[in-house]
Amino acid sequence: MTELPLLLLHAFPLDARMWDPVRAPLAERLRVITPDQRGFGRSPLPETGREPGLADAARDVLALLDKLGLDRVVLGGCSMGGYLAMAVLRLAPERIGGLVLIDTKATPDTPEAAQNRLDLADRAEAEGVTGWLAGQSVPGLLADTASAELAGHVRDLIDAQPPSGVAWAARAMRNRPDSRELLRQADIPALVLVGEHDGITPLDAANTMVEALPDPTLTVIPDAGHLTPLEAPASVTEAILGWYPIS
Structure with missing residues (x-):
């Protein structure tokens, strides 16, 4: 019996450094993988010619x-990372041995949110993001x-x-589908x-999942x-390790 590696996907509009407060304590027991998603941090944005989509x-x-030679992992994500985790589940459920859905939701955007x-x-393309996006977010x-100090760190990220x-990423999230039926078919343990x-994806959204x-x-x-991994890393670490499935 072994524990699967844990792959964590970051929130918008941050990068994998948001996992720094939980990475080391989780890595004492698990193999932890925290990539930058396309277009964030050190990961380039590929030119596909297609409309943005989380697929x-x-x-x-x-x-x-x-590339890492991993058949299955426990897949986790915070906010946008949760949307991406569900997109991976949609494409390849056989690769996922458990889900960690952190401050995210399964429902699609409202028309107002999609327009936003x-x-x-x-605006990001026209003006860049420095200053205004952090101030807004x-x-x-x-x-x-x-x-x-934490607020300043998030602004810097x-x-x-x-x-x-x-x-x-903003356009890709706008296009994401409703994932509630996908979750109903997910015959794997899940930690929410x-x-x-959380005023963005509150308890009602968690309860829906x-x-x-x-x-x-x-x-x-x-x-x-x-952003619970940044705000309460000890509680998040404890919750993940206390729940973690054995393969």
């Missing part, structure tokens, strides 16, 4: 598994109790992202984590907002 980013994840993503993508990403990657004060999943575990992270 392409999901193929990146599968190509990484192939288009507006964000257009950080208040919703973190709980009111978050420290000024956002300011560092390539505008082209931000725009591509949500920050107590729990109701759909055949084998769910729900954990509410106290005193945290939408």
Whole structure:
């Protein structure tokens, strides 16, 4: 009996450095893989000529598994990373031995949210992202109790992202399908984590996923907002290790 590796997919508009507070403590027991998604951090944005869609980013994840020689992993994601995890599940359910869905949701965008993503993508391409995107995003990403130091760190991560990657991801998320039926068919253990004060994907969104999943575990992270791995890393680490499936 062995524990599968854990592959974690980051939130928008950040990169894999958002996992830094949990990576080391998780790695004491698990093999942990934290890639930058296409267009973020150190990962380039491929030119495909296709309309942005998370299926392409999901193929990146599968190509990484192939490169690392991994048949199956436990796949986790925060926010956009959760959407991408569900896109991978849609393409290759046989590669996933468990799901960790952190501050995310299975439902598609409302028309208003979809338009907001288009507006964000257009502005990122026209102006870059420095300053305005962090100023627009950080208040919703973190709980009111978050420290000024953490807020500054998140701003720095956002300011560092390539505008082209931000725009591509915003358009790709806008196009994502409803994943509730997908989760109903996911015959694997799943951990759903949500920050107590998450205003973007709140407890209702987490409960919707729990109701759909055949084998769910729900954990509410106290005193945290939408970025629980950064806001409450010890609680997130404890929840993952306490739940982790054995293959």
